[in-house]
Amino acid sequence: MSTEPPMVKAVLEVARRQLGEVGPAALSLRSIAREVGVVPSALYRYLPGREAILTELIRTGYDRLGSAVEEAEATIARQDVRGRWIAVWTATRAWAVAHPHEYALLYGTPVAGYQAPQQTIAPATRVVLTLARIAAAAPVASLHGTANATVLADAEAVIAQLPALGLDADRVGVAEVLAVIESWTLLFGAISFELFGHLRGSMNHGEEYLEHLAHATADRLGL
Amino acid sequence: MSTEPPMVKAVLEVARRQLGEVGPAALSLRSIAREVGVVPSALYRYLPGREAILTELIRTGYDRLGSAVEEAEATIARQDVRGRWIAVWTATRAWAVAHPHEYALLYGTPVAGYQAPQQTIAPATRVVLTLARIAAAAPVASLHGTANATVLADAEAVIAQLPALGLDADRVGVAEVLAVIESWTLLFGAISFELFGHLRGSMNHGEEYLEHLAHATADRLGL
DNA sequence: TGTACATCAGTGAACGCGCGTTCACTGATGTAC
């Protein structure tokens, strides 16, 4: 990413543009080459094949979403914890609505036969980590959890990972972790439901509905 | 569905089987014909084309999921409202895990250029209606909602539709509707997150995590 | 300042593939008289 040759940059830009028109499955190396103005085989000088293009689109996609969300969150006054929480929800949906195919690439059906490589994992956690950071900054609410042992163990394991991710875990308990992950799941569940058409006929106003959910979860977390 | 010619049934069976192997985008009419043991053009006697096969798979998919969930829910004693709620959650996930590609066809990225036809709408509501029926059967909990006006209006519109769907709406208020739709969104959000790999590294035990969410939402609804 | 050579970006043709859909047809099965 840092020092990509201009040709690679151009290819990825065009690929992302075309992704916005046709969806991941139909994204074709030949069509990208055509728009870049080059013969298909020329791309092999810069990328090992079609799959590498998808990998790069996924990685940079998570990063673009993560940046958009972090930037939106950063504009809210630090002490306005609830406002920051709402901002993450709103910004995530706004990015998804603005880039529906890119969103689908990240959070829709995985591309067939495609296994997410290691390098895409870290960028993929940026949104949930932002949520976690906000929850951790809030005055401790007395969350009552009734999780089963397996879930508790998973939550404990998550807490153990937090310091390595740059998050102070002192004030974080399993109840907080579970609440944040549940909120995160609901956030992307609601966006996917809206974008994929499942709320048509019930919650027809996606933006307002997502705001409602943001407030409802903030209430529950005591933000 | 009721009186389909055997050839159509065979085609759909094979199509569903192949869907389980390759995913919706790669599902091919030629390959279906091959397995059915017939030349590709023969299928045109029974179906107008590839798109019609997808439509049928979607419609019957919603029905298969709906039936599985309703059957599981029906085995629980009527007065065990919480048990029925949990059963819906568990059965939905079980079906999704058992038929991941079919699930992805219904709840993953919509097939490119494919518009869900009218006939798929009713079957698609079976799971959420089951949830709604359970919530409506429960003793009224005092849910406190703080939704904005637009969301309230959408919720009211949903309530107005309920009688036509065979659901007694007398005891149902906006707070209940919003709670059910939120639960429904969370249910499918969690399943999609699990199946599409987003919970890897945090909630590694999908079954237990989903049970936890089922209980958490049941708590919130006062079931 | 000029020549010989190496590097390297991009070309062009070809590979083998599978796809959805069309169309005129064959040949078996069923019906009418």
Added chain:
DNA sequence: TGTACATCAGTGAACGCGCGTTCACTGATGTAC
């Protein structure tokens, strides 16, 4: 019981298409002496 005809399921060839990837190549640019 036998013949003439209609129905209909499925065939086979062809259409035009775009795909990912390979490979030997050209021709411009840069480097060394």
